[in-house]
Amino acid sequence: MTKALKQKSLELVCPAGTPAALRAAVEAGADTVYLGFRDETNARNFPGLNFNRRELSEGVDHAHANGVKVLVAINTFPKAGNPGPWQEAVRDAEACGADAVILADIGLLAYAAENHPKLRRHLSVQASASNEDAIRFYAEEFGVKRVVLPRVLTIEEIAALNATIPVETEVFVFGGLCVMAEGRCSLSSYVTGQSPNMNGVCSPASHVRYEERDGQLISKLGEFTINAFDENEAAGYPTLCKGRFSVDGSISYLFEDPTSLNAISMLDALMAAGVTALKIEGRQRGRAYVSKVVGSFRQAIDAAIEGEVLPDIDMSDLTEGASDTMGAYQKSWR
Amino acid sequence: MRSVARSPSKPSVIKLAGLLMRPLPLAPLQPLLAVALAVMRRRHDGVFERLAELDDPLFVIDPTDLPFVFKLHLHHQRPSLVASREFSTEEATAIIRGPLPMLIDLLEGRLDGDALFFSRELTVEGDTEAVLLLRNAVDSDEVDLFEDLLSVLGPLAGPLRFAADARKAVVSGWKAAT
Numbered sequence: 001m002t003k004a005l006k007q008k009s010l011e012l013v014c015p016a017g018t019p020a021a022l023r024a025a026v027e028a029g030a031d032t033v034y035l036g037f038r039d040e041t042n043a044r045n046f047p048g049l050n051f052n053r054r055e056l057s058e059g060v061d062h063a064h065a066n067g068v069k070v071l072v073a074i075n076t077f078p079k080a081g082n083p084g085p086w087q088e089a090v091r092d093a094e095a096c097g098a099d100a101v102i103l104a105d106i107g108l109l110a111y112a113a114e115n116h117p118k119l120r121r122h123l124s125v126q127a128s129a130s131n132e133d134a135i136r137f138y139a140e141e142f143g144v145k146r147v148v149l150p151r152v153l154t155i156e157e158i159a160a161l162n163a164t165i166p167v168e169t170e171v172f173v174f175g176g177l178c179v180m181a182e183g184r185c186s187l188s189s190y191v192t193g194q195s196p197n198m199n200g201v202c203s204p205a206s207h208v209r210y211e212e213r214d215g216q217l218i219s220k221l222g223e224f225t226i227n228a229f230d231e232n233e234a235a236g237y238p239t240l241c242k243g244r245f246s247v248d249g250s251i252s253y254l255f256e257d258p259t260s261l262n263a264i265s266m267l268d269a270l271m272a273a274g275v276t277a278l279k280i281e282g283r284q285r286g287r288a289y290v291s292k293v294v295g296s297f298r299q300a301i302d303a304a305i306e307g308e309v310l311p312d313i314d315m316s317d318l319t320e321g322a323s324d325t326m327g328a329y330q331k332s333w334r
Numbered sequence: 335m336r337s338v339a340r341s342p343s344k345p346s347v348i349k350l351a352g353l354l355m356r357p358l359p360l361a362p363l364q365p366l367l368a369v370a371l372a373v374m375r376r377r378h379d380g381v382f383e384r385l386a387e388l389d390d391p392l393f394v395i396d397p398t399d400l401p402f403v404f405k406l407h408l409h410h411q412r413p414s415l416v417a418s419r420e421f422s423t424e425e426a427t428a429i430i431r432g433p434l435p436m437l438i439d440l441l442e443g444r445l446d447g448d449a450l451f452f453s454r455e456l457t458v459e460g461d462t463e464a465v466l467l468l469r470n471a472v473d474s475d476e477v478d479l480f481e482d483l484l485s486v487l488g489p490l491a492g493p494l495r496f497a498a499d500a501r502k503a504v505v506s507g508w509k510a511a512t
Contacts, residue, residue: 017473018470018473018475019380019474020473020474020475020476021473021474023476046466047387047463047466047467047470048384048385048387048466048467048468048469048470048471048474049470205462205465205466206463208462208463209462210458210459210462212459217454229454232454233454234452234453234454235451235452235453235454236452237448258452284448284470285446286443286445286446286448286469286473287443287473288445288446289446317453318446318449319452320448320452321452322453
């Protein structure tokens with residue numbers, strides 16, 4: 001199987017939070033790696049994570065030497081009156097040799113289209129473009145070549161979109177799952193003053209505490225208890241949308257359980273729906289996660305392309321809450 | 335100030351080693367730890383560049399199968415790594431607990447920290463942001479304790495590496511045969 005054929009069929013887009021994770025992704029079989037700068041211009045602005053300019057240049061060299069592309073996520077929304085860091089990020093991404101930038105804000109898209117026309121532009125999931133009109137607008141006005149679809153669409157809806165839009169689509173197939181409208185969710189702001197849209201962090205670690213109390217692990221965000229896990233119960237990160245709360249005396253998850261998306265069994269259907277690229281979430285995860293998840297999807301995609309039976313791969317040890325879901329791809333209530 | 339005395343808790347080869355080490359003084363271990371930290375700084379400067387974001391933190395690394403802890407003090411000019419039988423929770427920026435083999439696998443990037451935490455095999459107490467930064471910094475480069483320590487041995491490194499590779503081949507051959 002040649003690289004060209006793989007990329008023509010299903011491109012595997014993999015996360016890298018650090019230079020070592022980038023090398024791990026390349027080694028494990030990524031077609032493309034996506035990453036961000038070490039600041040609030042991207043939606044994984046976590047402590048100790050991401051790339052400075054030198055690391056990006058070296059990472060691009062390493063990736064290109066192995067036939068792998070690099071995408072730079074600049075997908076938070078510039079602050080009013082201070083577009084400088086976001087525009088510099090676009091300029092530096094091009095200077096470092098990135099193959100494309102992943103953008104969400106229309107002002108930044110306009111800046112990139114006007115000032116860096118040769119730099120390929122992808123539309124971030126943070127733009128939440130989920131219908132033909134919205135996607136056509138981004139394609140026609142800003143020359144966007146690919147849209148990362150929000151995790152709210154069924155496979156039938158994705159197939160219908162692909163039949164009508166003039167750009168490639170990329171969909172998430174594994175990792176942490178946002179259940180809210182991406183690019184619109186400000187839940188984290190109500191408790192911490194920071195959101196993924198403006199600061200690149202949902203439930204920033206500076207506001208997270210874990211406490212052992214009476215045999216339970218208590219997870220807190222700011223002053224609020226988000227969950228309490230029994231001794232042998234799998235735990236999760238305290239995001240408000242995955243909190244377990246007491247309502248009228250009954251304790252339950254209100255929006256979503258701590259769980260991760262896993263669509264590895266749906267690759268045939270996604271390929272048939274005309275999807276160009278499959279995205280693995282998890283720039284904030286370690287390189288052990290990157291190696292295993294990327295390697296597993298490489299194996300599964302190669303099998304899908306060959307028309308072989310998909311291998312049975314267990315990745316439950318890497319999921320949040322030790323459980324997974326096919327998310328909106330297979331929502332029974334729809 | 336609450337002091338915590340360390341005691342091993344799980345049956346394992348490491349626990350046996352821990353029990354054997356219990357009566358021994360920790361002083362001979364300190365120079366080795368100092369060398370290990372110095373080698374880490376030299377070979378993985380990017381890790382320490384990321385850690386510089388933290389303000390003078392003290393991490394207590396608590397291998398649950400050893401009768402002592404490691405105190406990693408990331409002072410900007412003079413970071414230190416020492417073994418200690420006691421520590422106070424108040425002085426620590428964060429405490430990270432787990433079996434030693436798992437902690438080494440985590441350090442060398444063979445295991446995922448989030449997964450270990452979600453499955454409750456790794457426990458963390460204290461400043462979550464500092465722990466996250468430590469994890470991300472350590473994970474940003476390919477740390478290999480054995481190779482790092484070999485690097486200070488000069489001409490002795492070659493024979494030792496050869497011996498280690500031969501041992502690995504024998505062990506893997508034995509595993510394959512059984």
